[in-house]
Amino acid sequence: MGESSADWAGIAWTFLAEVRRRSPLVQCITNFVSMDLMANTLLAAGASPAMLHSLQELPDFTPNADALCVNVGTLTADWLPAMKLAAELAASSGRPWVLDPVAAGASGFRLNACRELVGLKPTVIRGNGSEIIALANASVGFTKGVDSSHDSKDAVEAAKSLAQASEAVVAVSGAVDIITDGKRVVGASNGVPMMQNITATGCSVTALISAFVAVDPSRAFEATASALSIFGIAGEIGMEMAKGPASLRMHLIDSLYGLEQAPVFSCVKVSSI
Numbered sequence: 646m647g648e649s650s651a652d653w654a655g656i657a658w659t660f661l662a663e664v665r666r667r668s669p670l671v672q673c674i675t676n677f678v679s680m681d682l683m684a685n686t687l688l689a690a691g692a693s694p695a696m697l698h699s700l701q702e703l704p705d706f707t708p709n710a711d712a713l714c715v716n717v718g719t720l721t722a723d724w725l726p727a728m729k730l731a732a733e734l735a736a737s738s739g740r741p742w743v744l745d746p747v748a749a750g751a752s753g754f755r756l757n758a759c760r761e762l763v764g765l766k767p768t769v770i771r772g773n774g775s776e777i778i779a780l781a782n783a784s785v786g787f788t789k790g791v792d793s794s795h796d797s798k799d800a801v802e803a804a805k806s807l808a809q810a811s812e813a814v815v816a817v818s819g820a821v822d823i824i825t826d827g828k829r830v831v832g833a834s835n836g837v838p839m840m841q842n843i844t845a846t847g848c849s850v851t852a853l854i855s856a857f858v859a860v861d862p863s864r865a866f867e868a869t870a871s872a873l874s875i876f877g878i879a880g881e882i883g884m885e886m887a888k889g890p891a892s893l894r895m896h897l898i899d900s901l902y903g904l905e906q907a908p909v910f911s912c913v914k915v916s917s918i
């Protein structure tokens with residue numbers, strides 16, 4: 646018995662409305678490329694971003710954040726201890742945390758770091774097809790870099806096995822975003838292809854997932870599908886005004902900020918797979 650797209654529209658709207666009402670504090674330890682778009686995505690959705698990553702201040706700060714987003718995009722050995730400590734602090738404080746395993750299969754160092762982070766019990770893992778396949782198979786060389794060379798639908802089994810092994814909700818972005826908790830699998834088909842031509846849209850939707858999970862951690866599966874669908878709808882509405890990737894970036898943020906209930910109810914496309 647799965648929800649219909651109409652049910653999902655109500656769920657997605659409720660999550661967005663709750664984020665706007667409660668403005669959750671989302672700590673982001675993320676790559677240098679994504680910081681600006683990620684923070685602006687969170688602000689446009691009504692959340693409160695904070696890009697703090699100093700090891701020294703995590704014990705004071707992380708337990709008070711409503712959610713944590715960890716992204717390994719520009720990983721160095723110096724940053725990894727802060728990522729791990731923040732994940733531990735979030736988990737021990739009962740806060741949800743979300744992992745973005747950027748380019749997980751690009752090197753052994755990165756893959757091992759991602760596997761260590763998965764061991765710290767993320768609430769949600771969101772990557773593109775190549776990243777989730779590399780992580781699930783623990784294999785280097787499945788990716789050419791930060792962009793995916795796999796269709797998200799090719800990663801359904803990898804996502805399910807990663808969800809079962811990690812006990813996290815796993816999301817694979819792409820033309821159809823796949824969301825699974827290891828048992829249920831849904832696809833969200835909102836968004837436009839040109840979102841791939843803007844760097845850090847994936848990083849930013851992972852941060853949006855963090856904000857959605859923050860307002861109802863007990864429903865991480867629903868929060869994840871909702872955030873992916875809402876971000877995709879903002880892209881669809883933004884695309885009506887865009888001339889290319891640079892103006893889509895601007896219009897996507899504006900559309901997320903101004904998103905009303907009616908387009909959410911008419912545009913959400915989420916269904917069981």
Ligand SMILES: Nc1ncnc2c1ncn2[C@@H]1O[C@H](COP(=O)(O)OP(=O)(O)OP(=O)(O)O)[C@@H](O)[C@H]1O
Nearest residue numbers: 773818819820836837838840841844845846847848
């Ligand atoms: N072909 C497509 N059609 C519609 N939407 C898409 C398509 N490809 C990606 N998207 C959307 O674009 C966003 C980014 O997904 P993508 O898979 O490109 O992430 P990513 O590779 O991790 O990106 P980055 O590393 O640059 O942050 C998601 O919201 C996704 O749903």
Ligand SMILES: Cc1ncsc1CCO
Nearest residue numbers: 676678718719747791845
């Ligand atoms: C381009 C790029 N390189 C490392 S992280 C990043 C942002 C998209 O993931």
Ligand SMILES: [Mg+2]
Nearest residue numbers: 747773847848
């Ligand atoms: Mg990515």
